[in-house]
Amino acid sequence: MKFQRISLIVLLAIAFVVGSTGCKTAVTPTPPAKKLKVAFVYVGPHNDGGYSQAHEDGRLYVQQNDPNVETTFAESIPEGSQSEKTFRDYASAGYDLIFGTSFGFMDAMVNAAKDNPATKFMHASGYKRSDNLGTYFGRLEQPDYLSGLVAGKMTKSNKIGFVLPFSIAECIREVDSFTVGLREVNPEATVTVVYTNSWYDPIKEGDAAKSLLYKNCDVIVSGVDSPAPLDEAFKAGKYGIGYDVDMAAGMKTPEEAKSVLTSRIWNWGPYYLKVVKSVEDGTWTSGDYWGGMTDGIVALAPISSAVPQDVIDYVNTRKQLILDGKYTPFDGPMINQKGVTVVPAGTTMSDADQLTLQWFVQGVIGDIPKSGS
Structure with missing residues (x-):
């Protein structure tokens, strides 16, 4: 009788363990957050020792300070209509934000922005804007x-x-x-x-x-x-x-x-990072920024x-x-x-x-x- 009671207890314990294991809900791994894709377009070589290098330093600053961003750049892109293909190609490749860093990119960016409303564009030194095209510069x-x-x-x-x-x-x-x-x-x-x-x-x-x-x-x-x-x-x-x-x-x-x-x-880095963060958190709006030494x-x-x-x-x-x-x-x-x-x-x-x-x-x-x- 004592043996039967012990056996019953053992069987119940095994059943509890098996039942508990069977009731576990499968845990679905959280997929990694999609990285924001950001492109920079330069009129000169990225290492020109001057203007394009300053923007490249800004890109690297963003890359180093935001792990949720993926950046790339195109260099020595001629101004005018030739640059339009570069902006369109980045938009077609799924880039979320594109910076064009030279004045002569203006009309090309206007055209590319018009046909790619899901992509945000930022143009340095320009003055033409739209819902997805902003402008920025500094008081040099x-x-x-x-x-x-x-x-x-x-x-x-x-x-x-x-x-x-x-x-x-x-x-x-x-x-x-x-x-x-x-x-x-x-x-x-x-x-x-x-x-x-x-x-x-x-x-x-x-x-x-x-x-x-x-x-x-x-x-x-x-x-x-x-x-x-x-x-x-x-x-x-x-x-x-x-x-x-x-x-x-x-x-x-x-x-x-x-x-x-x-x-x-x-010193483009902090500004670029601020723009990137605004796109990430959904607060980005088109506008004009003209900052100074302050x-x-x-x-x-x-x-x-x-x-x-x-x-x-x-x-x-x-x-x-x-x-x-x-x-x-x-x-x-x-x-x-x-x-x-x-x-x-x-x-x-x-x-x-x-x-x-x-x-x-x-x-x-x-x-x-x-x-x-």
Whole structure:
């Protein structure tokens, strides 16, 4: 009897275990979250030492700070209709967000965005927008102005050379704001402008710098995408001012790096990450972003040890006024090449006028070919 009772208990225990095991619900593994696919389109090589490299640094920043994103890039994409295929191909491949980083991509992006409403597009320096196409840029005129202060104190010939790619508004803003700073500290100084008609062409850029050095310019300012103008300045024993990235950091020797007085630089990474996050969380909307030094999207690179400390101190004082919102390089009075006051004292040029700017301030030597704004 005792044996039967024990056997019954054992059988019940086995039945409970088997029954419990049989009632378990199968656990379905949670599929990994789909990564956001983001593409960047560059007008120059990703390692051009300038503008496209600055955007590439921004892409890498996103990749390093968001594990839920997959990024890629296309480089050396010509502006105009040729770029449209690149944007359409990325949209067809299922990319969620596409950044086009050059002004001349504008119409191509408008067309691609119209036919791909599920894809979000962001265009740097443009002004055409739609429900799925936004625009963005930075107020580079702020560090442009500060670098003009440096040049005004360092020139001996009072002649500055500025190498520009095109005569579009963003380039004219750079020259004007630089010249405002230059003549604030050195009213006798002038800026001579030459154009390369290309964003990235190191040979043309170097030749343009040589032509300015021949005219006795002793500070060469780059507004193009490679360090070639600064290389030529150093070879001639003159100074340079860089563009897009801290060009002193890329120079071959300490002496050459010292010849780069400073650079006006882009810091795209945090902004790109913010846009990516907004797409991920569903808060993205089309619009226009135009940030400045306060946002950190533009900055002045460290100033060379060749520059006296009192000059650096003055630049920092003026920089603080910009950061505090108490000064802009487009505060009046602003006088054009013909001596006409265009922006009266006590006023500031509007953003709309800055976006279509097509006149040089007093002190600039050179014309503005009609290439659009």
